Amino acid sequence: MKRFVPLTRKINLIIISSLVVGVGIVIAYFAYTQNSSLRETSQGNLRQQSDILFQSIKNAMLPGEAPIAVQLFEDIRLTNPAYKIFLLRDTGVQAFSDNSTLEVVNATLGYQAFAPREVFPQNVMVMEDDRNFSRSVRERRPVLFQETVEGKTFFTIYKPLLNLPKCSGCHGSTHTVRGVINITSDITPVVHEQRNNVLIASGFFVVVVLILTLLLSLYLHGTLIRPVKHIGDVCATVTDGDFSVRVTVPNRDEIGALGETVNQMVEGLYERFELSKFVSSSTIQSIRDQEKGAKREMTLFFSDIRSFTSFSERNEAEKVVDSLNSVLNFQTQIIQGNGGDVDKYVGDEIVAIFSGDRKEEHACLSALEIQNEIMHNRDRYNGLTVGIGINTGEVILGMVGSQKRADFTVIGDHVNTASRLCGRAKPGMILISESVYQRIRDRARVKGPYRLKVKGKEKFLSVYQLLAMKRRPK
């Protein structure tokens, strides 16, 4: 069986998940694009700078103005200390740090086109065991990478300076890479900005999710959860038998419509509940079972007030009705207490039926209890007495009547016999048929058998007067 999970928890889960996923994606995308943009801008700047230097060096070299290129590097280094800019040979040694290139050029040209330099820079840069530098030379392509040194973050680019055909006139054709431009830029502020972007986005995300969760929860609690719980409470109260409660949901939506439907249902239930008092249990059961008709063996119980006509003539109508209801009421309680079902009231007469294995016993016990009650409380019932007839046999149960008005009742010869026995029973007397007696003989004290001639029967009936009966031990 599935575990009960409150609606509140489910809805809150949906809200929070949706917000976390939805807002999270938006903010993560925002932070990612911001940071990507910053990174790409920094990289783009570095590439542009290396391109400019590449072109500058190329154009300075062609007319043989190497000192201009050297000075350019020096000036840039001095102007912006955040940049480290070098031109390296493919061996990793800083270019223009000696006369070796110049000597190659003079040799290629076949004459001393350039006089050897005598002054060289101090602190010559030498690139050793740098795999990015080696890769740039080997693959003859720019290599851009990020590294963190002593808490600072740098972008570095190595851009090969190619030995183009127009350069080969001086530098020869035996090598492809003349040198490598190396620019290192301190991007620590950019990294800090990226981190701040992420922190701000995260904070914003948390605040937005919390606020939206709170607002949505409040809204859904008011419009959905509270009304649903209220409807559930009303249904529970009705289940407990209180039909006075009603759903009060002001919503003009599906929940409001549900509340109205529940109210109509409660009113309908209340009406049916009240009506069920006027309908026998067997009728209700037959409606539930949608029975049309069936033959069953049942015990028929008839009880009739003796001399009721003369009583009603002697007394006021109100007293007559009160007395009649009083006698019918306690008989009904006793019959139902013994598992019987009052089929109908016919004037001052009760028609009841008993079913089951011990139907005769239950009917007889009911009859004895009724006579005992009347005998000991004559004043309460204004001296009214009853005669009771009981018979067992196969009867027809069915919905008898018209389409507009019908009763689920019993009919048949055995019903008539029980009625005749009742008619012949004197005040305080209980008459039972042979079929009833045979089922209770070992427990009952009776008088008889008597041979009784009843209307509609040619043969005499064998009947007994029930005097007492032993109860079965509980």
Add this chain to the structure above:
Amino acid sequence: MKRILWSLLLLSLLVLVTSCRREQRGPLVPQSSEYLQWERPIPVTLDFPIPGHEDNRRRIYINPQGTEVRIESRENRVYWEYPEGTIILKEIIAGLQGEDTDSPFQITAMIKAPADPQSRGGWLWVAKSLDSGEETIVDWEFCFDCHSNANEPHPYGDGNPGNEFRDYVFHPYRRQ
């Protein structure tokens, strides 16, 4: 309802995967059985060292589309323009000395494809190692920068003394 939701989820994933998948190219460099049928813009094997190919020999081929090169003069300059689909292919053979029958170890090719996002100067620059069979599109400066010199006077072939725009080709195709 659950089935519909699952279907939508799967569809979204499929769209995402499809949209993220990088378009796979087929082989760009033709097989030798094909290019050996092509014309050669320069009939000899080039056996002098040049930057980029260093001390290796080169044999150059051009496909039939490339032979339809258009040459026109605009604003006092001659422009060569190879049609889209042109392939100029170089066999790279190890060493400057050897026989004409020596097999290449690498193929480099210029493929005219101006609309290709990896093209530079309207050409795709491709290098294929014949050992591994791997093709590399050289979409950085290397090939392009060197071949840019073909559009101005340079030390190879006829040297482009007229400063013609040779469409990045050092040894232009000339009809026999």
